[in-house]
Amino acid sequence: MRRPLIRRLPALLAAALLLPAVAGCGVDEDDAGLVIYSGRNEKLVKPLLDDLEKAVGTTVAVRYGESAELAAQIQEEGGKTKAGLFFSQDAGALGALSSKGLLAKLPQASLDKVEPAFRGGAGDWVGTSGRVRVLAYNPGQVAKVPDTVHDLVKPEWKGKIGYVPTNASFQAFVTGMRVLEGDDATRAWLKGLKANEPKVYENNLKVLDAVGKGEVSLGLVNHYYWYERVAEKGEDKVGAKIHFLPGGDPGALVNAAGVGIIKGNDQAPVAQKAVDFLLSAKAQKYFADDTKEYPLAADVTSTVKDLPPLSSLEAPKIDLGRLESLQETLKMLQDAGMV
Known part of the structure; x- marks a missing residue:
């Protein structure tokens, strides 16, 4: 059985810093126009991130890992992090970065594409799929x-x-x-x-x-x-x-995968293009049709047979950003x- 994360974090952080990134075009993180730390599984989202690279018009390097570990790594790296965008499997990891003030405020136009229940209360992260x-x-x-x-x-x-x-x-x-x-x-x-x-x-x-x-x-x-x-x-x-x-x-x-822009680096403009791509109809259709998740933006409706509409579910009412207390x-x- 895997050892619990609270014991493994220091070793994982050290190891992650030594691992090469998995890049969209084989580009090194130091040479990429955008570096994404992705808590989403590579097999699941690589085709989408390949399309994202074309959409943002620059080279993209992707470092894959578990969302909680990557969020902890970003906190550990601080202002030296290479990450420009954090693509998280769940809202809790985004909430953890938000609570530390490490995410940049997103434009209201981007936030408004998604219902308030699936975006951060501070306006610094937004859900991409549910x-x-x-x-x-x-x-x-x-x-x-x-x-x-x-x-x-x-x-x-x-x-x-x-x-x-x-x-x-x-x-x-x-x-x-x-x-x-x-x-x-x-x-x-x-x-x-x-x-x-x-x-x-x-x-x-x-x-x-x-x-x-x-x-x-x-x-x-x-x-x-x-x-x-x-x-x-x-x-x-x-x-x-x-x-x-x-x-x-x-x-x-109902949890949300989502994205946030890392505050304080020069990747912000291209990272914002990446956010808008992930909220676009093309990306939302990918989540709906390929990963069988619920699209959260762009008025895309799932075509998966017998999947009940998201609005019909009797989910608990909860601020997803409060899922940040993973260590507890x-x-x-x-x-x-x-x-």
Whole structure:
């Protein structure tokens, strides 16, 4: 099992500084017109960032990593960072940089392309796509799917739940529960879940596949993994189905991937072009059609079959920027014996 991030950060920061960047055209970071630190997976977004390079009209170098680790690296580097743009997997990492005053104010015209719920309160980051936490379930094993994650601590689910406690999206969900319900209630829920002996998997797709094969009855995942599997295999071969939780349940968190411009360097003009590209119809269609996420701008509507409209979801009302307290969440997960 991976060691918790709170123990790994110093070594990761040192290692990251020594690693070469992954560049759009093989260009070194020192020679690039724009350097992007991307917490989004390379396989997922590289085709889009290749198009971004053409759109901004200069060479782009991309350094890939986990969002929380890259945000910590930017803080560590301070004014010496090579990053001009931070492309985060989740809003919490952007909120962490915002709280430290490391992100530049974005033009109101860019912010207005996205609903206020999916942009920073300080106007220094904006969401580019959304993802929803859902329950995957095996219809042959589950007669009635729980409508709240609080039911997962009940005895009937002992040994029947799959999850990825080291996954950033799971940790963001736990942070969201802390914001919504407080640390004591969240700690109690985590201990109850741990006592129910959930099965740990390497990633969300493996959780989904395990549910489909009947290894577990329920899984905690993001919505788009199911839609990816359906597009790949067909719904009848996936085995699992997904349930969107109602009533503002913390397990129905809608998180946002997003971008912020790093304050205080000469890359700001081209970084702003990159922000506008990621909010453009072309990029939003990529998120909608290729990654199966929810587009957040440019009036693009998803064409994914059976994906409920974002406006129809009963997500909890939460300031996504408050998901910044990742280290406290990691400490809580460690205390619960989950990481």
